[in-house]
Amino acid sequence: MATLSLLGATGRTGRPLLDLLLHAGHDVRVLVRSQEHQLPEHANLTIIQGDATEADDLEHVIHGSSAIFSCLGTDQQHVLSTAIPHLVTKMKEQQIERIIFVSTAGILDASEEPGKYRFQSNESRRRSTTAAEDHLKAYLTLKDADVDFTVICPTQLTEDAEIDDVLLETRRFTEETGPIPRRNVARFAFEAYNEHLFSRKRVGIASRP
Helix, strand or coil, X not given: CCEEEEECCCCCCHHHHHHHHHHCXXXXXXXXXXXXXXXXXXXXXXXXXXXXXXXXXXXXXXXXXXXEEECCCCCCCCHHHHHHHHHHHHHHHCCCCEEXXXXXXHHCXXXXXXXXXXXXXXXXXXXXXXXXXXXXXXXXXXXXXXXXXXXXXXXXXXXXXXXXXXXXXXXXXXXXXXXXXXXXXXXXXXXXXXXXXXXXXEEEEXXXX
């Protein structure tokens, strides 16, 4: 089994992903901002307190890892556009190539407006583009770096149970889409690592309406 790093393990998508990784027998290193994290005690889990926007803390958590998962959110504080450049630098220093990055469907290409991202088009229902812009900067950093990324781009996330009929499309959606349970996103992130799927691609994940 591998040693893996997970950023955003306390979040609503990161936590089910953590459970999958531990259940598979991997050693998992996670970074938490506070000791009030409510993560389980587990022999294969290493919990490190720190800040994902700090290069030294990222260096510490990814030490000895063969791959990295990011389920970091953005709280309008430019978390991703700050963290991901640091992370790429530290990955190269430690010769880590693989990263699975959970992002947003907003950074897929627009289906009907060439030259635009989805969040810039009439496909987006969000008034604010701040979060999508942060996700986009993080994706472009990965794209420009010599790393083996998969960027997972879910539609609206729900807390529902996993569903069986999941739509996966690279670069842009060509079919109608619906919300996607977080547990499906977590499982797909696990499978993308386990089966080495969608190398250096953005892949949208959604339900079928």
